[in-house]
Amino acid sequence: MITAVELGLIYAVMALGVYLTFRILDFPDLTVDGSFTTGAAVAAILITNGVPPLAATAAAFGAGLVAGCVTGLLHTKGKINGLLAGILTMIALYSINLRIMGTSNLSLLRQDTLITPLRENGYLGGAVAIALFALLALGVKLFLDWFLHTDLGLAMQATGDNQEMVSSFGVSTDRMKILGLALSNGFVGLCGAVVAQYQGFADIGMGIGLILVGLASVIIGQAIFGSRLIVVSTLAVVLGAVVYRIVIALALDLGFEPNDMKLISAVLVVLALILPQWKVFRRLPTFSSLRKSNVTTAS
Numbered sequence: 001m002i003t004a005v006e007l008g009l010i011y012a013v014m015a016l017g018v019y020l021t022f023r024i025l026d027f028p029d030l031t032v033d034g035s036f037t038t039g040a041a042v043a044a045i046l047i048t049n050g051v052p053p054l055a056a057t058a059a060a061f062g063a064g065l066v067a068g069c070v071t072g073l074l075h076t077k078g079k080i081n082g083l084l085a086g087i088l089t090m091i092a093l094y095s096i097n098l099r100i101m102g103t104s105n106l107s108l109l110r111q112d113t114l115i116t117p118l119r120e121n122g123y124l125g126g127a128v129a130i131a132l133f134a135l136l137a138l139g140v141k142l143f144l145d146w147f148l149h150t151d152l153g154l155a156m157q158a159t160g161d162n163q164e165m166v167s168s169f170g171v172s173t174d175r176m177k178i179l180g181l182a183l184s185n186g187f188v189g190l191c192g193a194v195v196a197q198y199q200g201f202a203d204i205g206m207g208i209g210l211i212l213v214g215l216a217s218v219i220i221g222q223a224i225f226g227s228r229l230i231v232v233s234t235l236a237v238v239l240g241a242v243v244y245r246i247v248i249a250l251a252l253d254l255g256f257e258p259n260d261m262k263l264i265s266a267v268l269v270v271l272a273l274i275l276p277q278w279k280v281f282r283r284l285p286t287f288s289s290l291r292k293s294n295v296t297t298a299s
Contacts, residue, residue: 039189064189
């Protein structure tokens with residue numbers, strides 16, 4: 001269960017990236033499945049070639065930024081549907097990731113990584129590791145809280161709410177979308193780098209279906225903890241990622257197989273979307289706020 005909490009806090013970084021596009025920009029970005037692996041691949045290949053782990057992790061963040069920019073440019077300048085733009089980038093990244101790693105699986109078990117000190121000192125699976133991963137997740141959360149209250153962040157929120165209105169005030173919605181997609185996939189790439197170092201390898205298929213995990217974390221978190229304010233909403237995403245991992249761990253303990261995890265994730269998302277519409281749950285503040293948020297996003 002402690003391992004589930006650790007993974008939940010790490011994947012919260014990815015979930016916050018998904019939150020930025022899904023909730024703030026109202027953009028269905030599927031680049032996540034590819035940019036996550038890109039972050040892991042970049043970090044892994046750099047570490048195996050002697051680059052310091054911190055610099056390799058920063059490079060993974062930069063690679064995610066580039067991936068998000070490509071999707072943004074395809075959508076805004078190429079006039080390609082947002083969903084299709086994300087799919088095109090995700091497909092292209094599969095080949096690019098293979099090129100980066102040179103193989104379908106790259107081991108980091110004999111390399112010094114950011115996780116090595118925790119593993120060598122026996123801190124993994126304990127309070128120290130949980131505290132450090134919590135600091136990482138909260139650091140990204142606090143950055144998003146700050147950014148979304150700046151002029152740029154407010155313009156990005158307005159772009160997601162009403163493009164026509166904000167463009168009439170002279171705001172470039174294209175730039176807001178590109179910036180939002182870049183930041184989102186930067187966080188996803190960062191998460192991929194940390195996950196690769198945590199599990200000791202980067203694999204070409206590690207990002208498949210990850211958008212579902214991100215959506216589950218966002219929707220479950222906001223359904224349970226609420227989503228009225230940005231500060232509360234981002235915290236709900238972090239907690240939702242942890243809850244999601246705990247549910248997955250419990251499902252495995254109950255006898256489900258790892259191959260069933262995608263199905264369980266889909267069921268969790270469906271339940272989180274349907275339950276707020278039931279009369280029994282509409283009276284609860286968190287569920288009613290999530291329902292209003294879903295209606296606003298859909299409009």
